[in-house]
Amino acid sequence: MIDFTFTEEQELFRKAAREFAETKIAPHVPMMEETNGGWDEVVKELAEAEMFAVTIPEEYGGLGMGYMGRLIALEEIARVSVATAMMYQVFGLGIEPIMKFGTEEQKKKYLPKFVTGERLPxxxxxxxxxxxxxxxxxxxxxxxxxxxxxxxxxxxxxxxxxxxxxxxxxxxxxxxxxxxxxxxxxxxxxxxxxxxxxxxxxxxxxxxxxxxxxxxxxxxxxxxxxGKGLKVSMSAIGDAGRGGMVGCALGLQQACLDESIKFSNERILYGKPIGKLQAIQFKIADMKIDLEAGRLLGYRAAAIQDQGGRSSNEFAAAKYYTTEAAQRAAKMAVDIHGGYGCMEEIPVTRFLRDSYVLGPSAGTSDIMKVIVARWAVS
Ligand SMILES: Cc1cc2nc3c(=O)[nH]c(=O)nc-3n(C[C@H](O)[C@H](O)[C@H](O)COP(=O)(O)OP(=O)(O)OC[C@H]3O[C@@H](n4cnc5c(N)ncnc54)[C@H](O)[C@@H]3O)c2cc1C
Structure with missing residues (x-):
């Protein structure tokens, strides 16, 4: 049985990652949305906060916080900006095959420079x-x-x-x-x-x-x-790639839930907040259940990796579940906002657009189901 209770260090890291996302990444979001740019600025913020060091082993200058550390960071960053989380996740995807399959010379050449963000893969x-x-x-x-x-x-x-x-x-x-x-x-x-x-x-x-x-x-x-290229790339995508998408999806789901709760407390209809309506409460409950189920799948898969196991199948299941759940959550969040849910300045419209981009990255939902079906009959 795999145990994945968060350690005190991981809890503290989550707090720090949340503060980082809210204070250093959030201010860049409007400009990123408007210009489809701004990546230099957020990459600089990620480097300054040592986010690229999270998965890299200490012997190469990193923090050695493994899959769990990365998932925590991704979830907190995606809660504020899925676009930033996506870039961060794919830098991690690039780091993974060098850590796993690189020669000692390749590791020494690249990993310390990835830690600082001087070079990025x-x-x-x-x-x-x-x-x-x-x-x-x-x-x-x-x-x-x-x-x-x-x-x-x-x-x-x-x-x-x-x-x-x-x-x-x-x-x-x-x-x-x-x-x-x-x-x-x-x-x-x-x-x-x-x-x-x-x-x-x-x-x-x-x-x-x-x-x-x-x-x-x-x-x-x-x-x-x-001749080993398929193994190298598919192993990286299967573990770090899909694991990273889980973090992006969980963060987005949390953002949908946060905005929905806020709006349903503020919006008054029939003389009371719409959060008192059972139809609204049921949507909130569905979002919360999806989020907690996705967390169990994702963090368990990460814990298996950190404990020396291999969890490509578990990550495929988690990637399928969380990215589909993110789309469900974004639609419910938009619905809860009524007419405001059609207005671009309301964050949930961004969440809906972002949720659809989660699907194909690191393999579509169909491909995840092909993998999970193979796992089920193995
Ligand atoms: C935002 C974003 C970022 C990305 N980043 C990267 C990156 O950094 N590096 C990289 O290499 N790639 C990246 N990709 C590419 C991504 O991995 C591919 O989009 C994905 O693998 C699907 O490939 P495709 O788009 O060519 O669709 P296709 O493979 O053409 O699929 C078309 C349709 O057929 C379905 N289908 C295909 N095969 C099967 C099957 N066996 N059974 C059932 N249905 C099937 C698919 O589910 C889909 O609905 C990114 C994609 C996006 C959208």
């Missing part, structure tokens, strides 16, 4: 050919002497224009069954971010495309060994 797997089917990807590599030459294009990449270290999945030009993960760095000839997406929600979270044209990557930048 992302993971680029998805291509226009379809994210659910990574084997259908068309980015290729060819071994030329001691290097590899990469060609291709990736889309929907979080932090595409911020991360200067990008872990790219490519297939062998001469053997379409062989995939390798490479560490690419901005500055390599032929490698650059291109288009920036304008998403319906999570505005201010950088999502875009990258392109590789005859990029020469030295052999020392192969991550996890030649």
């Amino acid at each position: 992302t993971v680029a797997v998805t291509e226009p050919s379809g994210g659910s089917d990574p084997k259908g990807a068309r980015t290729t590599y060819k071994k030329v002497n001691d290097s590899y030459v990469l060609n291709g294009r990736k889309c929907f990449i979080t932090n595409s224009h911020i991360a200067d270290v990008q872990i790219v999945l490519a297939k062998d030009e001469d053997n379409p069954e062989a995939f390798t993960a490479f560490i690419l760095e901005i500055g390599m000839d032929g490698f650059k971010p291109t288009h920036i997406e304008h998403k319906v929600g999570m505005r201010g979270c950088n999502t875009g495309e990258i392109e590789m044209k005859n990029v020469e990557v030295p052999a020392e930048n192969v991550l996890g060994g030649e």
Whole structure:
């Protein structure tokens, strides 16, 4: 049986993360919404608060707080800004494969710089050919002497224009069954971010495309060994990627609940707050039950990882449950606000738009159910 009672240190960290989100991130939200930018400012805040250090082991200068620490930070940041949480979650997704599969040289080269935010990573797997089917990807590599030459294009990449270290999945030009993960760095000839997406929600979270044209990557930048790319990238997405989305979804659910309770206490109809109406109370109850159930799934999966186990299946279940629940919560929050729920200046309209962007990231709900069904019959 896995126990995941929060330690005193984790409780204190939650308090600090909440204060950080409310005082340092919240002020940037209106500008992020208006301009679909502002990422440099929030990344600077995250670095100053040592948020990038959370999962990195102490021997590389980090705080070594594991999956639980990361989930706590994400939940508190997403409660204030899902866009910021999403960028933070994908930096964590980039850190994970280097921690797990990197050589000692790679860990020493990158991890201490990630701690300070001096350098930042992302993971680029998805291509226009379809994210659910990574084997259908068309980015290729060819071994030329001691290097590899990469060609291709990736889309929907979080932090595409911020991360200067990008872990790219490519297939062998001469053997379409062989995939390798490479560490690419901005500055390599032929490698650059291109288009920036304008998403319906999570505005201010950088999502875009990258392109590789005859990029020469030295052999020392192969991550996890030649031919092991699917294992490296899917393991990172399965654990850190889906675990991170759970944090984003839980924070959003809490925000929906907070705003709904506030509004239903303030809005007077028939001479009393609408919170006295049972129809409103039932919506609040549904949101609360979804949130607590999602927390149990998510924090349990994180605890399994921190105790040395593997919880990709549990994270898939938690990712499915919490991201769907976030959409339900956002719709209920909008409904509770009546006509105000259609006005852009009311936060719940942002929550509704943000909730729909949670779905596909790190794998769609259909793909989560495919994984969970496989787990159920195994
Ligand atoms: C905001 C955002 C951020 C992202 N960040 C990153 C990132 O940093 N790095 C990265 O590599 N990618 C990233 N992605 C891409 C994301 O991983 C993909 O969008 C996702 O994997 C789905 O791929 P797709 O969009 O190509 O949809 P498709 O794979 O084309 O799917 C289309 C539809 O088919 C369904 N479907 C597919 N296969 C099955 C199946 N076997 N059974 C049932 N239904 C199925 C899907 O559920 C979906 O409804 C991001 C996406 C978004 C929206």
